[in-house]
Amino acid sequence: MSTERRTRADAERNRERVLEAARALFAERGDQVQLPEVARAAGVGVGTVYRHFPDRAALVEAAAEQRFAEIEHYARTRCLAGPAGLRRYLEHVGEVLSRDRGLSAAIEAARGTAGSEPRGEARAGLEAVVAEVVARDRAAGELRDDCTVADVYLLVGCLSAVVRTGSGDWRRFLDLALHGLLPRAD
């Protein structure tokens, strides 16, 4: 089992420090934090940041990964039982986005890098739960029959933009969007 166990001691610790610093800074000020700043906060040289993360986008994504995992956990425990699962899901995403300005950057960057959508692992897990939530709500007659996971991505992207630009109330947006997903017979 001694296949690929090379990462030694301080290397792993440095990686974790960088990630920790990145999470805190991105959450607070979003995409505008500078990498040298992250390095300073982590107490390492810039080169170390680049050793562990190929570029800025990779660090943003890695810092967001934890949030995706948290959101997935919330979805599994809170949105698969009872009514209005999708509504609860989207409201939770809105709240997390409001608290972590860096999440938007990760969500939008993923779109930017054409095609390579399924980055980090957490994303795959998330997509699976969202599919379940949609299926459940549809079966319960709470959603239009043609509502898909793609629709949810669409709305999450918009939600992210609304929160990021601070234009108006994201809850109002959700009200409109969710109303739009209702079955034909209101």
Place this chain on the structure above:
Amino acid sequence: MSTERRTRADAERNRERVLEAARALFAERGDQVQLPEVARAAGVGVGTVYRHFPDRAALVEAAAEQRFAEIEHYARTRCLAGPAGLRRYLEHVGEVLSRDRGLSAAIEAARGTAGSEPRGEARAGLEAVVAEVVARDRAAGELRDDCTVADVYLLVGCLSAVVRTGSGDWRRFLDLALHGLLPRAD
């Protein structure tokens, strides 16, 4: 009336050339064009660009101003008579956004610069028509009673994000959003 008529000959022509070049380049590649590039395309020095426009944002906004005027004209002639005025308005905005990648930048930058929303003149005119369209559609019972101009801005912002990131179909988004603006009794 010789109050403030100082701008002479080439100055005005240069300003127009810069604007022309900026319109073409922004439309094609959006917010990622570089100002030295605009200067080169316009056949002037960078300094001249800055002489006429204080900074990048101002140039983006000025280049977009024309589009706003065009959209306003469309709205006045096509969305104040007949049914589904707001739907026709938003579909037109979606089409213009699809053709001019720089418009998104202007729309989103305006939000970014907290508070100072009402830049260029064209925007004020636009806001006025949109208010009329909303009022008409509401009176005709085509929209929820609580639908406001702010809602339209919200959706235009989302539309812009959807088109810009190329995430999914913006027409699908409009379908959902407009459905969300329907009166309670579908």
Place this chain on the structure above:
DNA sequence: ACCTGAACACCGTTCAAGT
């Protein structure tokens, strides 16, 4: 192996000099 930080490339913006 991994770390450091000076150095490089690049782009927005300014400003001394020219007309």
Place this chain on the structure above:
DNA sequence: ACCTGAACACCGTTCAAGT
């Protein structure tokens, strides 16, 4: 008055040298 473009400031990324 206005124009030009070299120069400056800044930030992402690389890499030679050190441990």
